[in-house]
Amino acid sequence: MYLVIDLGGTNIRGTWMDHDGAHGTIQHASRPRTLEGTKAHFKDLVDRLRETAPRPVRGVGLATAGPLDHRAQKYLQTSNMPELNGFAIGDFVRREIGLPFLMENDAQAAALGEVWKGGIAGATNAVVLTLGTGVGSGVILEGRLWRGGHFTGPELGHVFLGPGRSRACGCGQVGCIETWLNKWAFERLASRCGLSQTQPRHVAQLWEQGNPAATACVRRYGHRIGLAISTLQVVFGAEAIGLSGGLSTFFQACEPYVWRTLRHRFTNRQWWLPATIAASPDPDMSGLWGMAKAWLDNG
Amino acid sequence: MYLVIDLGGTNIRGTWMDHDGAHGTIQHASRPRTLEGTKAHFKDLVDRLRETAPRPVRGVGLATAGPLDHRAQKYLQTSNMPELNGFAIGDFVRREIGLPFLMENDAQAAALGEVWKGGIAGATNAVVLTLGTGVGSGVILEGRLWRGGHFTGPELGHVFLGPGRSRACGCGQVGCIETWLNKWAFERLASRCGLSQTQPRHVAQLWEQGNPAATACVRRYGHRIGLAISTLQVVFGAEAIGLSGGLSTFFQACEPYVWRTLRHRFTNRQWWLPATIAASPDPDMSGLWGMAKAWLDNG
Numbered sequence: 001m002y003l004v005i006d007l008g009g010t011n012i013r014g015t016w017m018d019h020d021g022a023h024g025t026i027q028h029a030s031r032p033r034t035l036e037g038t039k040a041h042f043k044d045l046v047d048r049l050r051e052t053a054p055r056p057v058r059g060v061g062l063a064t065a066g067p068l069d070h071r072a073q074k075y076l077q078t079s080n081m082p083e084l085n086g087f088a089i090g091d092f093v094r095r096e097i098g099l100p101f102l103m104e105n106d107a108q109a110a111a112l113g114e115v116w117k118g119g120i121a122g123a124t125n126a127v128v129l130t131l132g133t134g135v136g137s138g139v140i141l142e143g144r145l146w147r148g149g150h151f152t153g154p155e156l157g158h159v160f161l162g163p164g165r166s167r168a169c170g171c172g173q174v175g176c177i178e179t180w181l182n183k184w185a186f187e188r189l190a191s192r193c194g195l196s197q198t199q200p201r202h203v204a205q206l207w208e209q210g211n212p213a214a215t216a217c218v219r220r221y222g223h224r225i226g227l228a229i230s231t232l233q234v235v236f237g238a239e240a241i242g243l244s245g246g247l248s249t250f251f252q253a254c255e256p257y258v259w260r261t262l263r264h265r266f267t268n269r270q271w272w273l274p275a276t277i278a279a280s281p282d283p284d285m286s287g288l289w290g291m292a293k294a295w296l297d298n299g
Numbered sequence: 300m301y302l303v304i305d306l307g308g309t310n311i312r313g314t315w316m317d318h319d320g321a322h323g324t325i326q327h328a329s330r331p332r333t334l335e336g337t338k339a340h341f342k343d344l345v346d347r348l349r350e351t352a353p354r355p356v357r358g359v360g361l362a363t364a365g366p367l368d369h370r371a372q373k374y375l376q377t378s379n380m381p382e383l384n385g386f387a388i389g390d391f392v393r394r395e396i397g398l399p400f401l402m403e404n405d406a407q408a409a410a411l412g413e414v415w416k417g418g419i420a421g422a423t424n425a426v427v428l429t430l431g432t433g434v435g436s437g438v439i440l441e442g443r444l445w446r447g448g449h450f451t452g453p454e455l456g457h458v459f460l461g462p463g464r465s466r467a468c469g470c471g472q473v474g475c476i477e478t479w480l481n482k483w484a485f486e487r488l489a490s491r492c493g494l495s496q497t498q499p500r501h502v503a504q505l506w507e508q509g510n511p512a513a514t515a516c517v518r519r520y521g522h523r524i525g526l527a528i529s530t531l532q533v534v535f536g537a538e539a540i541g542l543s544g545g546l547s548t549f550f551q552a553c554e555p556y557v558w559r560t561l562r563h564r565f566t567n568r569q570w571w572l573p574a575t576i577a578a579s580p581d582p583d584m585s586g587l588w589g590m591a592k593a594w595l596d597n598g
């Protein structure tokens with residue numbers, strides 16, 4: 001039995017989880033924008049979870065925004081949490097809480113979670129994209145998290161997808177997958193298609209009702225997802241593509257357009273098509289599932 | 300001691316090679332455009348090489364154009380050698396020549412060769428691009444050839460680099476790295492820059508003399524190489540990038556522009572830069588070195 005926790009910009013969420021994925025209710029805490037406040041709320045949440053866990057806890061697994069060093073178990077220069085830069089959270093947990101500790105980038109944890117209990121459960125070769133404020137990624141090869149030559153793992157959201165983006169990516173490049181698929185890009189696309197309500201769920205509802213602007217938005221966003229997957233499939237040849245994150249709920253609407261673009265691009269290379277593309281049944285759980293899986297793989 | 304052979308569209312080349320890379324003179328044969336003719340010339344070349352080898356030959360290693368199945372040791376639907384489609388060359392060599400056999404795609408063999416005896420000798424994590432009529436690739440991770448989820452290995456020449464190419468790629472897609480970097484793309488670029496002699500060596504000579512059209516061509520081709528490497532580095536984070544193939548000789552001229560584009564794209568992610576980018580000291584040897592290395596790794 002493990003405690004699995006997700007630490008993001010403004011919230012900390014967690015629960016206990018068993019080796020079969022059974023888990024308690026998800027408990028929440030705010031995350032203060034200071035190092036000491038974050039430590040206190042994190043420790044408090046762990047104490048609460050430990051009390052509710054039905055069996056002894058063997059370790060803590062943390063999915064969190066990066067960049068981070070999973071080996072040294074510390075934050076690097078983070079994108080949105082400067083107060084945590086350089087924080088050796090592994091040392092903190094062992095010293096102040098007295099439990100073994102594992103941590104992963106949240107998108108890589110989500111990939112582990114999706115092949116274990118998510119939309120592509122059972123896949124052994126998979127690429128998982130987490131579509132949200134950013135676009136995160138995780139690659140599973142032969143059932144294990146693949147890190148390439150980076151100790152941080154590949155950040156596939158920063159693969160080049162094409163010019164035409166007016167705003168540069170946070171990484172400093174232009175044309176990254178992230179700038180075509182993240183929340184900002186989606187809302188801008190919806191707005192350009194003539195929609196005033198640009199939330200993915202609203203656009204999907206309008207699309208179901210046959211709204212032409214929503215149909216155009218669905219088609220174009222699906223095409224972009226297909227284009228991104230096509231580039232990644234040339235590299236990885238994964239059997240399964242998973243989608244997680246807030247925007248992954250939109251896949252239900254745009255699925256036919258994703259496949260249309262992929263089939264068109266792979267006209268002469270049908271064997272590059274993945275067998276499955278699937279959105280997470282519960283994107284909020286992907287990273288938590290993943291950290292239990294990380295413990296099972298490492299324990 | 301092994302026999303290492305390169306079989307392409309019009310030629311067969313080979314030599315004997317020792318575990319330290321020492322080798323005999325390269326012997327050549329034409330390749331007839333029939334299956335029976337190819338078999339006869341291949342067997343004849345092997346017999347000649349075997350006679351000149353100073354010590355007993357333990358096996359044959361073949362680097363050859365694909366696509367191919369290196370496990371079943373047969374050609375698949377080849378790009379330019381239809382008479383060899385489906386040819387189980389491994390069975391042929393064992394039965395008709397009586398020697399153990401290994402085969403690899405020529406660009407993957409080149410990658411093995413470049414990290415063993417080539418421009419990036421000693422690298423354990425590397426991406427090697429072979430720039431010629433096509434753009435082939437090989438990825439070395441932890442010293443071994445990496446194949447991803449594809450049994451054919453990734454064909455990185457078909458990763459998307461951007462629109463703007465009027466001619467679709469042979470794979471059926473538009474905007475592949477190959478369509479920006481191959482021989483046709485180079486010659487078209489040189490022509491567009493106002494040059495009448497479009498051979499890479501001529502352009503490099505004119506560039507050395509300060510010719511403005513050649514300078515523009517060098518700068519733009521170097522930028523394209525940098526852009527391709529940047530996309531691949533986000534995925535692989537390799538310590539070394541190797542270049543082989545006929546066009547790799549041009550790297551000497553365009554090296555500063557390759558680095559300029561890479562450094563610009565990785566402004567906020569300097570750790571994605573490779574430590575080394577180097578062209579092969581002898582592109583004709585890359586695949587032959589590689590097949591000796593393949594035997595050393597497998598034997």
